[in-house]
Amino acid sequence: YSQLNPEWVQTYNGSGNGNDESLSHITDDSGNVYAAGKIFQTASLFDIYVVKYNVPGNKIWERIYNGPGNGNDIANSIALDLNGNIYVAGESKGDSTGGDFILIKYDGNGNEMWNRRFDGESSSTDAVIKVVTDNSGFPIVSGTSFNLNTLFDIVTIRYDPEGNIVWNKMYNGSSNRNEFIGDMAIDDSGNVFISGSSFVQGEGDNFLLIKYSNNGDQLWTADYNGPSGANDNITSLTLDNNGNAVISGSSVAPGTGIDFATLKYSGSGQELWLRRYSSSAISSPDEPKAIISDIHGNIFVTGASVQSNSYDYLTVKYSSSGDELWTRRYNGPSGNNFDEPRSLTTDISGNVFVAGLSQGTGTMDDMVIIKYDSTGNQIWLNRYNSAVNRNDVANNISIDISGNITVSGFIAGTSSLNDFAVVRFSQLTNLFQHYNQNATDYYLFQNYPNPFNPSTIIGFSIPSESKINLSVYNSLGKIVRTLQNGYLKPGLYSYKFNSSGLSGGIYFYTLKTDKQTITRKMLLIK
Incomplete structure (x- = not known):
């Protein structure tokens, strides 16, 4: 991968x-x-x-x-x-x-x-x-x-x-017992949606959805009691572009045990559809952890699901009308162990990114991020293991306008138990290799156009497989962007650099390899 x-x-x-x-x-x-x-x-x-x-x-x-x-x-x-x-x-x-x-x-x-x-x-x-x-x-x-x-x-x-x-x-709630919040979201009109669980006598915990107006008026509530009449616990909530609310949580059913249960409600509180997912493992738990909608109203639910005696990543995509479009499962390299997604996000192209933890081979838990395209094809899978080979966990994931991925959670400390951690990855979507070009030397080309706003092309060549670092510095010598950091095969490369978030002025870009360091100057006009 x-x-x-x-x-x-x-x-x-x-x-x-x-x-x-x-x-x-x-x-x-x-x-x-x-x-x-x-x-x-x-x-x-x-x-x-x-x-x-x-x-x-x-x-x-x-x-x-x-x-x-x-x-x-x-x-x-x-x-x-x-x-x-x-x-x-x-x-x-x-x-x-x-x-x-x-x-x-x-x-x-x-x-x-x-x-x-x-x-x-x-x-x-x-x-x-x-x-x-x-x-x-x-x-x-x-x-x-x-x-x-x-x-x-x-x-x-x-x-x-x-x-x-x-x-x-x-x-x-009506039984004067426990009510717990699972998630909250707000729409463009300032209406507030609260998802959670509410204890009902004779039914146990039920799904709960509350809608408040911008002024704090309770507009409606909705609840869901699963087919077993046992505890149903909500995890997360998302809103689509039409003001509909979609909730997901774990719900017990006869014969299948704990299942994914996902329900969509209109802005007026009408249930639009209900979908349940159960793995092929009989009476084994399937527990959703996060939900999100994309710009087209498609719904993605991810969570932990047992199959063949192991907890796996399970991600399900539904259409806006509730059709199950695809499901994808990930079982880590250690086999029948524990893999659990905790967060997911989407981009404007309809790709979905799932992050959490997965037991490695000799590394305990690793941070794992998986990218699927809109049809469910796995584009890449990334495992991150810190130097001490202990637990590294991603609790949250986000993607910025440049396609950079940020995860946060904790990684094992060298002299402590776990350290607060934030890790940023680049998808390198702006890097293009010209495969038919032979490179005879390490070279860094002058960017084009120069001056530029907002984007420019930076070209470089490497004659053999090398670990390289391509970074942009401001006039004070501080790094403002790392464009590439890792191993590349020999060839001629071009990188489309976007200056979003930077002020106008003189910048320097540097290519560092094991053999040499090359620097050139460019001018951003804003």
Whole structure:
């Protein structure tokens, strides 16, 4: 299978040398990445850690938050507004309030603008699972909050950009038992969709979908009880371009055990279709982990599925009308072991990218990313194993406008358990090899056109198989883009360099090989 070379790998190890982990990340239109999660500290247990990296992987800023209770503080979700402000949300130990909702706003330079805490009615366990922003820059958080009378409820709060509460809604089901949020999404009109599970007497946990208006009015709810009347637990939610909501989770059925269950609802709450997927292994679990829709309304669901005594990646594509278009399974090289996808994303061409973990041969868990085209053909599969041959896990994946892939999660530390990690890969879609051309020397051609805006062609030749690095530097000598880093066969190559996100001025591009280093100058006019 084809291997992608990481453009860069960035890690952070908390002072406690414990289990540090990125739980959420997002990329902006310029290709910068913002990641948030938890780091283990010597004096304060888990603290919230937030970091920004630019396109070449330089750390722009980092922030650590330790709550008033000096206990566990964990960021579960991160979001951006249209002005480049960052919202980080999760759970934080209060001074005398147990675990609280926490929402922190940073500006684009990493300055903390404000933070807001919410303590539920019983001053017990409260945790934000997801934060989103609407088109007006208002952040909305949703999570679970414990109440002595009603147990766990779903609480959703909308704030204005200054941190004032606009509305606060609690959902408690008919049985006064546990309700848990799975996911949240917002449409272009500011309507908020919450997916989760709700306990119903005699039925166990059911799928739950709630829709709130922009003003916080509960417009409708929908639920689903699987054919066995047993526990049905929702995982994730996506919205299509027409305002329909699609949810997916695990649901028990007679004879097949735990299955994928995917349901599509209209914006008015009408169930449009229900699809269940069960593997050929009788009564074996199939558990979805993530769902996404593409620009055409197709739905992709991925999760862990047991077949032949092993957990595999399973990805299913449905049409907008619910037709199953294809399924794809991946069983890692170690055979009957554990492979689990955790996140997926799509690009404008209809390709889907699935990321998670897969047991390797002698390497424990590796980060694994798989790319399928729109018809289900596997384009490439990439395994990433860090130097210490221990667990490396991708929790989230995103793709930027240049086609760069970012995954975040954790990789095994050299002197710690696990380190907070962000890894960026390039698909090298702009690299073209002229196979009929013979190269007799290492050479770097002058880019064409020059001056340029926004794109230019950089050509180079290598006479033998070589490890090369092709990078672009600004006038201060700092790397702004790594275009190629890895082994190439002999030949003549051209690379289409896109200057998106860069300001005008003089830049240098350098070809480094084992034999020599060659540098040329180019001018970007904006």
